[in-house]
Amino acid sequence: MRSRGSIIGGVAAIAATFVVFVIPFLFIILMAFKDKQQSALRDFSWPNGFHLWDNLYEVVKTRNWMMITAFINSSLITVVSVTLLIVLAAMVGFVLARRKTRWNGLIEFLILAGLMIPPAVVPTIWLLQGLKLFGTLHGMILIQVAYNLPFSIILYRAFIATIPRELDEAAVIDGARPLDVFFRIILPLLWPVTVTNIVVQSVGIFNDFTNPLYYLPGNQNATVQLTLYNFQSQFSTAYNLLFTNIMLITIPPLIVFMFFNRQIVAGMTAGAVKG
Amino acid sequence: MTAAAAPALKMQRRSLYPGWFYLPAAVVYSVLFLAPTFASLYFSLTRWTLFDATFIGFDNFAQFFREPFLIQGLVNTVIYAVVTSGLKVVIGMALAVMLTSQIMARGYLRSVIFFPVLVSTIGVGMTFTVLMHPTQGMINQALALFGIAGPGWLVDPKLALFSVALVDVWKGVGLATVIYIAGLVAIPKDYYEAARIDGATRLQNFIYVTLPLSRPATATVITLSFIGGLRTFDLIWAMTKGGPGFASDTVASVIYKQYQAGFYGLSTAGNVVLFILIAVLVVPLTMFLNRKQGHE
Amino acid sequence: MAGLELKNIQKTYGKVEVIKGVDLDIEDGEFVVFVGPSGCGKSTLLRMIAGLEDITGGELYIGDKLCNDVEPRDRSIAMVFQSYALYPHMTVYDNVGFGLKLAKTPKDVRDQKIREAARILKMEHLLDRKPGQLSGGQRQRVAIGRAIVRQPEVFLFDEPLSNLDAALRVDTRMEIAKLHADLGATMIYVTHDQVEAMTLADKIVVLDAGVVQQVGSPIELYQRPQNRFVAGFIGSPKMNFVEVAVEAIGPDAITVGSKDVASLRVPAATAGISVGDTLTLGIRPHDLSPANTGAIVGRVAIVERLGNETIVNIELASGTAWLAVLDGDQALRIGESLALAAEPAKAILFDAAGKALLPTPA
C-alpha cells in the first residue's frame, strides 16, 4: 500500500517532529549530563563527561533532600485528588445526565463558571485558614479537587449520556441501591473517560505550580514544581542542575503517559468529542 | 423539592439518582471555589490591604481601566487566545490527519507530539527561555549556521507575545491532536467510501467529509484552548513576566502584578474584569459552536 | 408465588396523564400480556409494577402486600428488558449472579444457582464470555437467565423479542412459553405485537391512551372485542371496517347496508339502535370468501399469492380499502371486479362511539 510519496512524507514528518519536538528534550537531557562549565554555554553539544549522577545527587540533596519530600508530597496530592475527582465528578455527571430537574440549568452554569472564573486566591487562603486547612496537604488536595471538578464533570457527563438507562434499571431490579449502581455498574463502564481524566488531571495537578505556591507554604510541604522554582535562582548559574531538575520532575508524568498511552485516544473519543 | 405532598416524598426516597450524589462535590466546590469567588466580588469594591478593607465603590474598576497598559493587555489577551487556539486547531487537525493515515512510525510520532503536554509549564518556560536567548540560545545559534540572524524572540517587544504563544502551541498541540484523532476515528468509514464512489479526490475528501464531521472535535479544541488562552498566566510569567516592558502583558499577568504589588482590591477587581471578558467572548462562542453542531 | 392486584392505578407526568386509572387482577401463575400501540402506556404500567416508576395514584398489590412504596428489590420480581441491559463489563456468569451477589448470597449457593439457570437455558458454554461477544439470541437468554436465578414470584418482560430477527423471535417466543409452563410463575409481558400476545397469553390486557380497553383470553378478544379499537388491534391482518346504515332491526340482529355492502343481517344487540343510524361494520379478512352473489363488491387493487392463500386488496365503491384472505391460490387480475361473501355470524357492528354491539352469547 505504501507508495514512494508516503515514504517520503513519513520521513519528512519524522524529521520535522524530531527537530521541533525531540531536540528540546534532547537538549534538556544533554544539559543534565554536563558539568557546570559546559552547561553554561547552553549549546547543543555532546557532554564532556558523564556527570548525570553527580547532578542528580546534587539536585536531590539540595536544601536538605527537599526533592524527596517534594516527590512524596506531589505524588500524594496527585493520587488522592485525582481519585477524589474521579469519584465526585462521575457522581455529579451521573445524576446530572440522568435526572432532569429545574436545578440542572443552575448546575450547568456553575460548571461552566468553574471553567471560566479565575480563582480568588486571597479569600480562599482566608477561608482555608478558618478551616484549619491552610498549608496542609488536605487543604491542597481539596483545592485541586474544587478547581478541576468542572472539567472532569464535563468529560464524564457526555459519556454517561451514552450508557443506556436500562442498565441502571436492570441493576435496581437486581436489588442494587444507588451506590451499588454507581460503583458497580456506572463507574466501571466509565473507564475510557476515567483514563482521560487520570492522564489530563494527574499531569495537570502534578505540574501545578501556582496553587501550591499560595496554598501550601512551608518546606515540609514543598511540591516538585516549587523545588524547580525555589532552585531556579540557586541554580541560576548552574544550568546543568536546573535541567537535571526539569528532567527529574518530568519522569512521573512520563510514566503515567506510557501506562495509558494506548487508551488516551479511546477516552477522548468517548468523552470530549461527543460533547 | 419543598412540596410536602406524599408523592414528592416517595420520589425522594426511592430515586435511582439521588440528589445527595451532588453533595460531596457541591460542598468542596462551594466552600473552596464559590464562597471565595463571592467574597471576591465584595473585595473588588474595597481598597484591601489583607489586614483591612475600605469600601470604595467602583474606584478599583475605574483604576483598573486607567492602568496604562490594560487596554494593550486586553488586546494582547485576545490576540494570544486567538493565535494559540487558531494554531492548535490548524496544526492539531493537520497532525491528526497525518497520524490517522497510513504513515510510518505512527506510534513514535504520536508519542513525540503528545510528550510536551506532560512537561510542567514552568519547566517548558525555563527551557525555552534558554533556547530563545538572543545570542546564546540554541535556536538563534542554529539559524546562524544558515547565515540567518535570528530575532530577539523574547526581548523584541513586537515579537515577545508571539514567541510565548508559539511555545504555548508547542506544549499544547499534542492534546489538540489527540482530541482530533479521537474525532477523526469516530467518523464512520461509510462517508469516505461514499465519497470515493462519487469520485472525490483526497482534498475533496478532506473538505467535504473530514472537516465538517470533525466539528465536535474542533468545538472542543477551540473552547478549551480559547479559555485556556484567555486565562493564560504560567507560561507568560515563566518566560517574559509580561515584558519586555509591558509588551507581552495579558489581563492575567496585569492582575497578578497588581496582586504582587499588594493591591488586593484592585487585583480582585481585575479578576472580575477577566471573568467578564471571558464570559463575553466564550459564551457566544460556545453557543455558536454548539448551534452549528446541532445542525448536523 | 403471587398474583397481582392493581386498583385505580394512575400515572401523571406534571399535567400529562399517562395512565388513567387502571384496575386489573392477575392470578397467581397467569401469563398476562399488555398489548397496545406505542405510547399507550403499557411499558409505563409495567415499570410501575417493577417499581421503576412511581405510582401517582391508586394501589398496587403483589401477593397481598401493598407495594406502592416498596423498593424494586423487595417486590419479588425480575425483569427482562427490551435491550437486555446486560452489564457490558461483566461476564455472563457475573451478569447472572449480580443480583445474588448484591443479596449477599453465599458463594457456593450462588454458583449452584447460576449453573442451574445456565443449564435450563442451555448456555453453560457462554458463562465466561462478555455480552459483547454474544449474538442477539444469546444475550436474550442471558437476560432471561438473570431473571430466573432470582427465583421471583413475578416475571416482567418489556418487549423482549423486538430486537431479534423474525425466525429467532418465533423460537424464543416458544421458549418463553415453555419457561412459563416449567416455572409456573406469574409473568407479565409487554408487547406491541398482537401475535406474541395471542400466542403467549393466558390473559391479554389491551391498552390504549392509558386506558384498559379490554381484558380477556386471546380467543375472547378475537371473537368478542368490546370495541372497535380492540377489534382492530387483535387479529392479523387487521379487521376491515366500513360505515353502514341500519336498514332494519330484527330480533337479536340488525340488517345493515350501504353502497359498499348489500343488505347484511348481522347478529347484534339492538338496544338503542334505530333504523337509519350509521354504524360501523367490521369483518375480518379471513371471514371473506369469493362468491358471485356476494354482498360486498370491489375492484382488485393488489394481489399477493402465497400459494396456500391469497391476500387481496380491494377497493370498495366508497373508496375504502379492504383486505381479504382467500383460501388456496386465486388467479385474480388487477382491476377486475370481485364479489365477496361474508359470514354474518362473524361480522361485528359498532355504534358511533365505537362500542361493539355484541349479541348476547347463546
Added chain:
Amino acid sequence: MTKTKLFALMGASTLGLMMTANAVYAQQSGYLSFLIDNGPQSVAVAEAWVAAYTEKNPDVTIDIEVRPGGGEGDNIVKTRLATGAMADVFFYNSGSLFQALNPAQNLLPLTGEAFQANVQDSFKSVVSAGGEVYGAPFAPAMGGGIFYNKPIYEELGLEIPKTWDEFMANNEKIKAAGKTAVIQTYGETWTSQVIVLADFFNVLAEDPQFAEQFTANEAKFATTPAALRSFEKLQEVHDADLFNADFGAATYPDGLRMVAMGEGAHYPMLTFGIGAIAETVPDHIQDVGFFALPGDSADKNGLTTWMPDSIYVAKTTASPDLAKDFVSFVASPEGCDIRNEAVGATGPYMIAGCELPADVPPAVSDMLPYFQEGGQNAPALEFLSPVKGPALEQITVEVGSGIRPAAEGAALYDEDVRKQAQQLGLAGW
C-alpha cells in the same frame, strides 16, 4: 538625613558589652521556623547562622524555609502574615516595603532588646513604626552605583568618572575599543531600575526637598528636572548603543560574570553583587571596582545608599524568647563574623562591633570612602518615602530598551505610584 554619620562607630569595637552578654548566654531550647528569600547568599548565610546557633544550643531546631525573591516573595510574606501562617523569624526588606507589612499588627517589637543598643539609629529608623523598632540588620549596608572592570580601565587608561559626561566619554572610548561599555541584564527586570534608583543622590543634591514633596504628591518625576534626569540617563546609555548584545535576555549572574571577566566594562548594580561575584567567579573579584553613579557636577559626587534587609519576628510566633535570642545572635559581631566567613564582606555593617576583614575586595574598599568623613552619601528614595510604584522595573526596561522615551517613562511612573499612595492611604492623593 544626608551625610549621616551612620557608620561613625564602624571599625571601633568599643563595646565589650556584647561579648559579656554572649558569655552568660543561657542555653536555649525549642523550635523555630525561619523564612528566607532564595538568593544564594541568603541561603548560604542563613544556613551558616543556623548551624552556628544550633551548635551552641543543641536543643534548638531551626527549619529554614525558602521563598522566591522579588514581588512574588513580597506577596508570600504578606499573605502569610495576613493569615497568621508566618514563620517565627524571617528576612524582609526595610524601608517602604517594611511599612506595607502593617508592623504594629503583625510583628513582634524588638525595641527593648539589648542588642539594639549596638544598632545604628539610621537603621532603626527604617524598621520602625509607631515608635517601636521591629527589625535587626542581617546584612551590611549597600550602595547603588556602577561596578567597573579594572583591567579594561587600565588597558584603556581611563579615570574613574566624577560626572556623567566623563562617564559617557569613558563609554565612548570603551566602545571604540570594541568592547561592551555598559552591561544591562533585563532578563531579570529588577536590574533595570538601578540607574534610575542609584541616581537619587544626584536628585537630592539638586532638589533636597524632593522626597517630602514626592510623598505629599507635590513633586513628580516627569516635572522635576533633576528627577527626570535619572530616566534621561538611562535613555542616553541606550541611545548611545553601549549595551551588550543580549541585554534583553541576560540575567543578573550574567551581568556580574561579564563585568568581572571583562566581557563588559560597566555594570550598574547594588553592592550586594560583590558577594555573588566572590562566590561565582572568585578568581576575578580583584578585577571589579565600584563608583557612585555620577551626577552632572564633580563637586556633588556621592553615593546612593541602601539600608540592609532586616530580620523580623512574627507576632504569631510560639516561642518569642527563642526567636529574639536568635535575632540577637544574628545581629551580634559574632553573627557578622559568621557572615563574613560564609559569603564574604560586601559593605559596612550597621552594628557596632562588626568589623570588616582586612582583605575586603576592591569594590568594597571603593565604596567605603563614601561612608567616611568627607564622603557624601544619601539614602535611596525608598527609605525616605513609602511611595514606590510597582511597575518601575517594567518602565525602566522600556526606557532602557528604547521602547519608550525617558519623559514618557517618567510620566508613566508618576501614574504608577499613585495607586501605591492610595493603597497606603497617604494624604494628598
